[in-house]
Amino acid sequence: MTDTPNDRESPVGRSIDELDTPVALLDLDVFDSNAATIHRKLADGGLQWRPHSKAHKSPVLARRQLELGAIGVTCAKLGEAEVMAAGGIADILVANLLGSPAKWRRAADLQSTATVTVCVDDQQHVRWASAAAVQAGTVIPLLVEVDVGMHRVGVRSSDDAVALAEQIAATPGVELAGVMGYEGHLPTIWPAAEKVAQCEQALSVLTDAATAIRAAGHQVRLVSSGGTATFESAFGVDGLNESQAGGGCLMDRFYAETCHIDLPFALTLTATTVSVQQSAVAIIDAGFKALGTPANMQPALVLDREGVAVKALSAEHGILATEGSPLRVGDRVRLVPAYSDAMVYLHENLVGHRGGVVTEMIPVAGRGKLA
Numbered sequence: 001m002t003d004t005p006n007d008r009e010s011p012v013g014r015s016i017d018e019l020d021t022p023v024a025l026l027d028l029d030v031f032d033s034n035a036a037t038i039h040r041k042l043a044d045g046g047l048q049w050r051p052h053s054k055a056h057k058s059p060v061l062a063r064r065q066l067e068l069g070a071i072g073v074t075c076a077k078l079g080e081a082e083v084m085a086a087g088g089i090a091d092i093l094v095a096n097l098l099g100s101p102a103k104w105r106r107a108a109d110l111q112s113t114a115t116v117t118v119c120v121d122d123q124q125h126v127r128w129a130s131a132a133a134v135q136a137g138t139v140i141p142l143l144v145e146v147d148v149g150m151h152r153v154g155v156r157s158s159d160d161a162v163a164l165a166e167q168i169a170a171t172p173g174v175e176l177a178g179v180m181g182y183e184g185h186l187p188t189i190w191p192a193a194e195k196v197a198q199c200e201q202a203l204s205v206l207t208d209a210a211t212a213i214r215a216a217g218h219q220v221r222l223v224s225s226g227g228t229a230t231f232e233s234a235f236g237v238d239g240l241n242e243s244q245a246g247g248g249c250l251m252d253r254f255y256a257e258t259c260h261i262d263l264p265f266a267l268t269l270t271a272t273t274v275s276v277q278q279s280a281v282a283i284i285d286a287g288f289k290a291l292g293t294p295a296n297m298q299p300a301l302v303l304d305r306e307g308v309a310v311k312a313l314s315a316e317h318g319i320l321a322t323e324g325s326p327l328r329v330g331d332r333v334r335l336v337p338a339y340s341d342a343m344v345y346l347h348e349n350l351v352g353h354r355g356g357v358v359t360e361m362i363p364v365a366g367r368g369k370l371a
């Protein structure tokens with residue numbers, strides 16, 4: 001029997017309508033079809049798929065994505081990569097920089113379980129990586145991270161990318177695997193033609209860096225970029241070969257309404273009405289500790305109830321405006337999170353279901369692995 005936060009008996013085989021709330025639900029048929037759609041579009045665009053797993057943090061779902069065409073996974077944190085490696089994922093990209101010798105020692109040790117490629121944008125990263133790898137008797141594959149306009153991290157020019165590539169090539173214990181850049185300043189650009197123009201301009205900075213490194217005599221195997229909200233806008237850029245689009249398998253209100261991504265919702269949260277305050281205000285048992293919701297985003301979206309909307313969230317309560325259809329105490333409400341990234345990590349498990357019948361509990365094994 002599996003202990004879950006909602007139910008001390010395994011809910012497998014039961015209807016999702018019987019589960020105690022709040023409960024995070026993942027429709028696995030929709031997850032599979034979203035994954036298949038993303039993979040097919042990428043394959044048509046000539047790209048391989050290495051989905052970012054920062055939203056689901058689950059080796060179970062990563063393995064499902066591999067079955068549906070992914071070649072590996074992307075992680076935001078080294079701790080998440082350790083969870084993925086322990087869960088049997090053999091090819092992992094940490095799309096991030098590691099800022100201490102201790103982290104590079106963990107990255108070196110992890111190479112005995114999986115191929116774990118890590119980003120660098122500074123000579124210090126390469127020195128730390130080398131020292132750790134030589135000591136562990138291994139080789140760490142590195143990607144030079146290039147700033148493609150987000151101005152978060154990454155080298156700021158092709159010359160700097162070449163210089164770092166040269167250092168990697170001349171350093172023991174590390175190998176140059178390629179380059180990566182994330183166009184994270186562009187997901188909300190609209191209309192579509194403008195998003196395409198800006199993605200093409202941004203990602204040509206990445207492919208130019210790859211070209212310059214090759215011209216200096218080095219192999220560039222991976223040219224990795226892309227997210228759910230932008231991958232389709234970059235198919236015109238020659239020279240990209242991997243995409244990190246991931247969260248679209250779950251979907252959420254941000255991707256759908258702000259980024260104009262046309263995929264169905266796989267991730268939902270069911271809550272229960274616990275109080276009716278006035279005729280047009282109802283309180284549910286899910287607040288920001290169950291739904292997440294970054295301050296700058298639209299709140300969770302209420303499904304199937306016309307005229308009902310989230311007005312505000314406190315920690316454990318959601319305040320709904322119910323002008324359209326009054327709710328009674330005990331009524332269940334289905335919501336789509338504002339942003340899947342901000343919801344999933346609050347839950348120990350996602351309850352996987354097909355056709356409304358629970359099929360499996362999916363541990364969010366990477367939650368809390370922030371280091």
Ligand SMILES: Cc1ncc(COP(=O)(O)O)c(C=O)c1O
Nearest residue numbers: 052095182227228244245246247
């Ligand atoms: C490095 C990196 N790659 C890709 C993505 C896109 O991920 P997703 O497809 O889940 O939106 C992000 C989003 O923050 C990111 O930081």
